[in-house]
Amino acid sequence: MSDASYRDAIFTTPLDKVARFSFDERVVACFPDMIRRSVPGYGQILGMLGLIAARHLRHGAHVYDLGCSLGAASLALAGQLPEDAFRLTAVDISPAMVGRARETLAAECPQHAIEVIEGDIRTLDYVPSGMVILNFTLQFLPPEDREALLARLHAALEPGGVLVLSEKVVDPDERDNAWRVERYHDFKRANGYSELEISQKRTALENVLVPDTLEAHHARLARAGFTRSLTWFQYLNFASLIAFKEA
Numbered sequence: 001m002s003d004a005s006y007r008d009a010i011f012t013t014p015l016d017k018v019a020r021f022s023f024d025e026r027v028v029a030c031f032p033d034m035i036r037r038s039v040p041g042y043g044q045i046l047g048m049l050g051l052i053a054a055r056h057l058r059h060g061a062h063v064y065d066l067g068c069s070l071g072a073a074s075l076a077l078a079g080q081l082p083e084d085a086f087r088l089t090a091v092d093i094s095p096a097m098v099g100r101a102r103e104t105l106a107a108e109c110p111q112h113a114i115e116v117i118e119g120d121i122r123t124l125d126y127v128p129s130g131m132v133i134l135n136f137t138l139q140f141l142p143p144e145d146r147e148a149l150l151a152r153l154h155a156a157l158e159p160g161g162v163l164v165l166s167e168k169v170v171d172p173d174e175r176d177n178a179w180r181v182e183r184y185h186d187f188k189r190a191n192g193y194s195e196l197e198i199s200q201k202r203t204a205l206e207n208v209l210v211p212d213t214l215e216a217h218h219a220r221l222a223r224a225g226f227t228r229s230l231t232w233f234q235y236l237n238f239a240s241l242i243a244f245k246e247a
């Protein structure tokens with residue numbers, strides 16, 4: 001089992017040409033460290049997922065963790081809810097992520113009904129479910145594919161079901177956006193990233209992670225069928241929304 005986790009040093013040395021960011025073996029090996037040092041509020045959001053599930057899930061309902069990476073959201077739910085509370089399908093398109101997620105979830109919560117699937121969340125067949133988690137995943141889909149996915153997820157949700165959508169966001173006001181991004185870079189520096197690492201990662205994420213405004217998210221959720229959505233968390237340019245399917 002390869003459950004070692006390393007410090008993120010992906011962008012420490014100068015690169016002639018910065019390649020597009022991808023969820024390959026190198027990223028997988030340092031992913032827990034990378035996401036913890038790069039996403040403000042990541043741990044707090046994970047902690048809240050279990051509380052949201054406890055409040056909104058019918059006993060035994062199905063849950064999806066879409067773009068699960070190493071399964072942190074699934075683990076958070078399993079850590080906070082009993083084995084028979086839910087069944088869960090975790091999905092990721094990166095074979096390296098799926099391999100590690102399977103190992104981790106089998107080792108950490110063998111009694112919970114959790115399966116890990118390698119696949120594209122845009123084309124998956126969804127079973128009726130009570131909760132769908134998109135924790136920093138929608139931002140990696142081509143913008144033109146986002147609404148169709150949300151509409152399919154709305155259709156799969158049972159009445160009273162919830163979608164939790166966490167995303168990096170942009171502020172429509174240029175000055176406010178610049179302030180958030182500058183303080184986000186301060187956050188990264190405070191977490192040990194150098195100027196070079198910050199700037200090379202920024203280049204690698206261009207046209208790969210394409211953030212929307214909160215306004216665009218709420219409008220898209222409404223078009224996808226969600227009659228109500230709200231932003232329950234924001235920390236600089238990172239936010240989490242919850243959208244409700246009418247009961």
Ligand SMILES: Nc1ncnc2c1ncn2[C@@H]1O[C@H](C[S@+](CC[C@H]([NH3+])C(=O)[O-])CC(=O)[O-])[C@@H](O)[C@H]1O
Pocket residue numbers: 023035066067068069070071072073091092093094097119120121122134135136137140141
């Ligand atoms: N079309 C797709 N289908 C399936 N997976 C995809 C697709 N596109 C991208 N991914 C996957 O979405 C994940 C995004 S990371 C999620 C963190 C996790 N949720 C966490 O709570 O730790 C966010 C981040 O690294 O900022 C990656 O594992 C991709 O392979």
Ligand SMILES: O=C(O)C(=O)Cc1ccccc1
Pocket residue numbers: 034035038039168201202205209
């Ligand atoms: O590091 C960044 O700039 C981010 O936006 C967060 C992030 C975290 C992990 C993978 C990709 C992006």
